[in-house]
Structure formats: structure tokens, C-alpha cells
Amino acid sequence: AQSVTQLDSQVPVFEEAPVELRCNYSSSVSVYLFWYVQYPNQGLQLLLKYLSGSTLVKGINGFEAEFNKSQTSFHLRKPSVHISDTAEYFCAVSDRNNNDMRFGAGTRLTVKP
Amino acid sequence: GAVVSQHPSRVICKSGTSVKIECRSLDFQATTMFWYRQFPKQSLMLMATSNEGSKATYEQGVEKDKFLINHASLTLSTLTVTSAHPEDSSFYICSATTATNYGYTFGSGTRLTVV
Numbered sequence: 001a002q003s004v005t006q007l008d009s010q011v012p013v014f015e016e017a018p019v020e021l022r023c024n025y026s027s028s029v030s031v032y033l034f035w036y037v038q039y040p041n042q043g044l045q046l047l048l049k050y051l052s053g054s055t056l057v058k059g060i061n062g063f064e065a066e067f068n069k070s071q072t073s074f075h076l077r078k079p080s081v082h083i084s085d086t087a088e089y090f091c092a093v094s095d096r097n098n099n100d101m102r103f104g105a106g107t108r109l110t111v112k113p
Numbered sequence: 114g115a116v117v118s119q120h121p122s123r124v125i126c127k128s129g130t131s132v133k134i135e136c137r138s139l140d141f142q143a144t145t146m147f148w149y150r151q152f153p154k155q156s157l158m159l160m161a162t163s164n165e166g167s168k169a170t171y172e173q174g175v176e177k178d179k180f181l182i183n184h185a186s187l188t189l190s191t192l193t194v195t196s197a198h199p200e201d202s203s204f205y206i207c208s209a210t211t212a213t214n215y216g217y218t219f220g221s222g223t224r225l226t227v228v
Contacts, residue, residue, distance in 0.1 A: 036219075043119065043206050043219035044157075090156065101147070101217060105156045 002027035002093045006104035014112050015083055021076040021107045023065075023091035033074040034092040034101075035065055044090065050074065061085070086111045115141050117209050119220025126197055126227055134192045134223045136207030142187035143209035147217065148180075151204040163190055197227040 007022040025031065032051050036044040048059025055067040065076045074091060088108050094101040116139040126132050136146060145164050149157040161177075163169040163184035171177045179201075181193040190209075194201055204224055208217035 041122075041204070041222065041224060043117075043221040044208075044217075045219070100162075101159075103156045108154075 001100065002029075002031055002095060002102055004091050004093050004102055004104035006089075006091050006107050008107050009105065010108045010110065012110045012112060013081055016080045018079050019077065019081050019085075019109065021089050021091075021109065023074045023076065023104060025072050025074065025091075025093045027072075027093060027095070030096050031093045032096060033065075033067060034094070035059065035063070035074070035076050036090045036092060036103075037061075038088045038090065038106075047076070047089075081109070081111045083111050083113060085109060115209075115218040117143075117207065117218045117220045119207050119223055121223060122221060123224045124226070126225070128198055128227055129196055131193055131195045132197055132225060134194075134205055134207070134225075136190045136192070136209065136220050138188045138209045138218070141209075141211055141218075143190070143211060144187065145210050146184055146190040147208045147210075148182060148190075148192050149206045149208070151206060151222075153204075157206060160192075194225065197225070199227045201225065202227045 003026045005024045013019050034049045035047040038044050047063050048057045050057045050067045058064045063078050088106045090106050091104040118137045120135045148160045151157050160175045161169045161171045163182050165184050165187050169182035184190040206222045207220040210217045
């Protein structure tokens with residue numbers, strides 16, 4: 001089975017600063033990779049996903065992530081964050097049968113003015 | 114885009130009673146639906162996977178007689194928490210997927226409080 005490790009439980013940054021949220025995965029098979037955002041008391045919203053092709057994936061709200069197979073990583077980045085980006089971010093991995101999606105523990109991004 | 118509606122968003126029930134949570138895919142047919150539980154400041158823990166017309170597959174440690182899952186149609190799955198206890202209080206989230214929609218679409222979640 002696959003697993004996901006999010007290396008930072010909390011990331012505080014100032015508004016307009018760049019941010020990187022780290023994600024590493026482990027799997028014995030080829031996988032799909034995802035980043036989701038969760039606002040308080042809400043479900044998860046898909047930010048972006050990597051299925052195949054270009055390793056640099058662009059998502060909504062100005063976020064992007066890069067798939068690095070050799071380092072088994074899928075770090076999420078944004079060049080300039082806003083207060084409204086404050087939320088919980090989850091990295092997830094699923095097998096290529098689209099089953100058995102596993103989530104990381106989450107990273108709490110707090111953007112300060 | 115794909116939308117999943119989850120209802121109710123919040124429910125408070127007395128200990129010993131049962132609560133039903135609905136998860137509907139509004140604009141697509143969900144071949145597979147998933148139920149997750151999320152404790153405060155923690156990640157989502159998969160409880161069970163259900164395919165339309167089949168019995169749900171429960172994760173290890175999840176009591177299938179306590180958490181009844183029904184996936185009777187391609188657009189509706191229900192989770193019933195039977196004989197609820199305060200320790201069942203949590204945030205429950207459903208998600209749905211199809212064979213061609215890589216990734217899951219999530220419902221907005223249900224905050225269950227058992228008093």
C-alpha cells in the first residue's frame with residue numbers, strides 16, 4: 001500500500017511571501033498524486049493533481065506542485081500567499097486503479113499580515 | 114464540475130440513538146463512494162469504501178455493525194451511525210469518484226456531536 005508523509009505540521013508565513021509545503025510518498029506501484037485544501041468545518045477541495053506527463057502541475061489559486069520521481073516527492077508551492085490561503089493542506093496518493101487514496105497528516109498554513 | 118452534496122452539515126443527537134448521513138453526487142454517477150472520519154487537527158481516516166450495489170468494504174478496526182453503509186444507487190450513499198456514543202463525535206466526510214474521474218470529489222462534511 002502507498003503512504004504519504006507531510007514533513008511540516010505547521011507553516012507560518014507572512015503575506016506575499018513564497019511558501020512550499022512538503023510531501024513525500026512511498027509506493028511499490030505507480031501512483032497518482034493530489035493536493036487538497038480544507039477550510040474549517042468544510043470538506044476538501046482539489047487544488048491540483050498529477051496523473052502523468054509534465055512533472056510541473058499548475059492548480060487553482062496560484063498553486064503549483066512538482067512531481068519528482070527520484071525523490072518520491074510532490075511539494076506544493078505558491079510564489080506569493082494571501083491571508084485567504086490560511087487553511088489545512090493535505091497531500092494524497094492513490095494507486096492507478098483510482099482506489100485506496102491515502103492522505104498525509106496535513107499541514108496547517110497560516111498566513112500572517 | 115463534479116459536485117457532491119452531503120447532508121446534514123451538523124447534527125446533535127442523544128447517546129444511544131442512530132444518525133443517518135447522506136452523500137449525493139449531483140452531476141455525475143459515482144461508481145465508488147468513500148467515507149472518512151476526521152478528528153480535530155488530524156488527517157482523514159478512511160472508514161469504508163462502497164461500490165454501487167455491493168456491500169461496503171470496511172477498513173480494519175471499523176465496526177461494520179455500528180457504521181452501516183448503503184450505496185443503493187449511483188448517486189447516493191448513506192452512513193448510519195447506530196447506537197451513537199460520545200466517542201463517535203467527529204467530522205465525517207464522504208467522497209465520490211467515477212472510473213474516469215481521477216481523484217475524489219468531497220462532500221462538505223458532517224459534524225456529529227453525541228451528547
